[in-house]
Amino acid sequence: GIQVEQSPPDLILQEGANSTLRCNFSDSVNNLQWFHQNPWGQLINLFYIPSGTKQNGRLSATTVATERYSLLYISSSQTTDSGVYFCAISRGNQFYFGTGTSLTVIP
Amino acid sequence: SAVISQKPSRDICQRGTSLTIQCQVDSQVTMMFWYRQQPGQSLTLIATANQGSEATYESGFVIDKFPISRPNLTFSTLTVSNMSPEDSSIYLCSVRGMDYGYTFGSGTRLTVV
Numbered sequence: 001g002i003q004v005e006q007s008p009p010d011l012i013l014q015e016g017a018n019s020t021l022r023c024n025f026s027d028s029v030n031n032l033q034w035f036h037q038n039p040w041g042q043l044i045n046l047f048y049i050p051s052g053t054k055q056n057g058r059l060s061a062t063t064v065a066t067e068r069y070s071l072l073y074i075s076s077s078q079t080t081d082s083g084v085y086f087c088a089i090s091r092g093n094q095f096y097f098g099t100g101t102s103l104t105v106i107p
Numbered sequence: 108s109a110v111i112s113q114k115p116s117r118d119i120c121q122r123g124t125s126l127t128i129q130c131q132v133d134s135q136v137t138m139m140f141w142y143r144q145q146p147g148q149s150l151t152l153i154a155t156a157n158q159g160s161e162a163t164y165e166s167g168f169v170i171d172k173f174p175i176s177r178p179n180l181t182f183s184t185l186t187v188s189n190m191s192p193e194d195s196s197i198y199l200c201s202v203r204g205m206d207y208g209y210t211f212g213s214g215t216r217l218t219v220v
Binding site: 031033035040041042043045048086088090093095097098099100 | 108138140144149150151152155197199201203206207208209210211213214216
């Protein structure tokens, strides 16, 4: 199967700071998504981004499919941004989750 | 994107018992997916459920332990059978859309004691 690696595995930020999360994948993909899993376990779809750049408020994402990576930018972080961020890639009917980045934003 | 209602949201169960998790989608979908997330881990696909046929299980998961029903295009259930503490996990259902990728239910947090 396709390998999906995320970095860093853990991140602690002061409220208001910016951060960049990275997702590397080992083969060509049809699609890539970024999710935020909140402390209650709910998985929220942030971006559906097979290529290019998208922005939604304080969050933006860029996927460079030819170089097999994607970046998630979080600006002016807030405590509600805490949780685990997953990237996931699809190829055919298979959907592979990354290893996750655990983010803690402290006041 | 599709909206998925999943229940129960959490449960605490005795070992040796079974729990059935339900997912209702607000639109018709061909395939539904069931995932398990063990504590501190990423998500692992259990099986893919197609309407009108048996579910397709991933390596390491068997029908006797995780029977799945898919009676129509908007509904599916996953049963966790003969539970042990090792089954304590978050279980999530998912569907895939043409324009929005995968959407997940709110998850079922299962604790087996």
